Amino acid sequence: MADLYHMLDEAEASFITMLERFAAEKLAPKAAATDESGAFVHAQLDGLAETGMMGANLPEKWGGADISAQALTAHYLASDSILIGGDDDLRARYLPDAATGAKLGAFGLTEPTAGSDPADIKTRATREGDGWRVKGRKCFISNGGVADFVVIYAVTDPAARHRGISAFVVDKGTSGFTPGRAENTMGLRGGHVWELDLDLWLPESQRLGAEGTGFRTAMTVLDNGRLEVAAMCIGIARAALTAATDWAKTRIISGEPLAAKQGIRWMLADMALDLRASELLALEAARLRQDGARFSEAASMAKLHASEMAHRVTDKAIQIHGGYGFTRDFPLERHARDVRMMRIYEGSSEIQRNIIAGHLLAA
Ligand SMILES: Cc1cc2nc3c(=O)[nH]c(=O)nc-3n(C[C@H](O)[C@H](O)[C@H](O)COP(=O)(O)OP(=O)(O)OC[C@H]3O[C@@H](n4cnc5c(N)ncnc54)[C@H](O)[C@@H]3O)c2cc1C
Known part of the structure; x- marks a missing residue:
């Protein structure tokens, strides 16, 4: 957060730099x-492992960096979950290898008939011998086909609805674990x-923890x-704002830079303000989380x-670039495609509003 470094401690600021x-x-x-190309980003993940980012969410005890930086959502x-x-x-x-990036993880919650309402999942886990038979289908699982381990959420007690869901860790190569097709997506193509x-x-x-705690x-x-x-949205928006600012300073229209025009200056100001509010x-x-306080509403x-x-x-940013912003010679159309997903996964905008309203109305 270039402009907010004064709000971070020295270790956080140097890690982010x-x-x-x-x-x-x-x-x-x-x-x-x-x-x-739509090629999976293995090479980039390998490079990231050297920065300590693969375990940035984990405590030092388990090989993590214990730093509150966030990225690599599915792996985290x-x-x-573990x-x-x-x-x-x-x-x-699992965690020491996850922390170094030696093992890649995936998070298997969503199903074809249960996305926004995960309490409605149908994947079933029933006792068989001294273990569990897990049957069902997951979809949209990031890393799912290449991960070394996948945390799968399944129903162990259908009558208890969300209190009847348990979590399990499935290793790659387990017999009966079959990745199907990978989706051809609009953005986030790596x-x-x-x-x-x-x-x-x-x-x-x-099995992860007690039955029914999944x-x-x-x-x-x-x-x-x-x-x-x-954090991902903030990073992409920063790149777009920087590009738009640079463009406005150098693009000459009717003998003056675009940045001289009030309509463009106001647009840039609104972008900066919007971004700062998100930061x-x-x-x-992040602070509430780090302090161990409740941060569910703040995260939403x-x-x-x-x-x-x-x-x-x-x-x-595309508007400020005019026709150039619409071409693939500039990264803005990719940014616009990538951020489209952010309003849908990990709880869509509608679900976040439901959560925030729930907190408001419960007070
Ligand atoms: C690129 C990508 C990566 C993903 N990665 C993972 C992953 O790693 N692991 C995983 O488990 N899942 C993952 N998902 C799934 C993702 O979390 C779901 O797509 C998301 O939760 C929405 O569920 P859905 O697609 O079934 O939409 P639906 O639940 O069918 O929702 C459709 C629309 O209805 C709206 N809606 C639903 N309920 C309400 C309500 N109560 N009030 C108002 N509006 C409502 C939604 O907001 C949405 O606009 C991923 C999806 C994609 C595309």
Whole structure:
């Protein structure tokens, strides 16, 4: 957060500076080619492992950096599920490798008939021998076809509805774990989402925490994930605002830079203001989380504002670029496609409004 460094401590500021340099030098030059080819971003993830980002969500005890930076949503959702829902045996088996990036994780909650309402999932886990038979289908699972481990949420007690959901860790290569097709998506093309067919047996030791605690784990994990989505939106919006500012200064229209025109200056000011509001909301939610306070409402507000802000800011950046903004020679059309997803996953804008209104009305 270049403009908000004074609100971070020294370790946070230097970690973010290092990441900004890594993103500018290693990720940005490949972004357009990745978007064009739709190739999964293994190489970039490998590079990221060297920065410590793969475990930035995990405590030092499990090999993490214990820094409140957020990215790599699906991997974090998986390792957070184990950190929050699992016991020390599961944590010791999965988290150190997740922290170094030696093992990639995925988070399997959504199903063809249950996205916004995850309490309605149908994947069923029933006792079989001294373990569990898990049967069902997941969809839109980021990393699902390539991950080394996938946290799967399944119903163990249908009568108890959301209190009857439990979580399990499934290793890649488990018999009966079958990734289907990867979706051809509009944006975020370096991150793939898969359908997963499940008809597999798991030993008791693969269940995360007590029976029936899966839904609570998933909701806590998603609070963290919403902060990560807000951070992604802020990063993309910053890139769009920088591009629009540079363009406005150098593009000459009727003998003067675009930036001399009041209509353009006002647009830039609105973009900067919108972005700053998102940064402050995200920082507030991150601080609450770091202090161990309740941050569910703050995370919803940060995610809702940032995802809608990033849409407005990338759209205005295209407008300022005129026809050039609509071409693939500039990254803005890619930014606009990428941010479109942010209003849908990890709880759509409508679901975030429901959560915020719920807090308001319960007070
Ligand atoms: C690129 C991508 C990555 C993803 N990664 C993962 C992942 O790693 N793991 C995972 O488990 N899932 C993942 N998902 C799934 C994602 O979380 C869901 O798509 C999302 O939760 C919405 O669910 P749905 O698609 O079933 O839409 P639906 O639930 O069918 O919703 C359709 C529309 O109805 C609206 N709506 C629903 N309920 C209400 C309501 N009560 N009030 C008002 N409006 C409502 C929604 O906001 C939405 O606009 C991913 C999806 C994509 C496309």
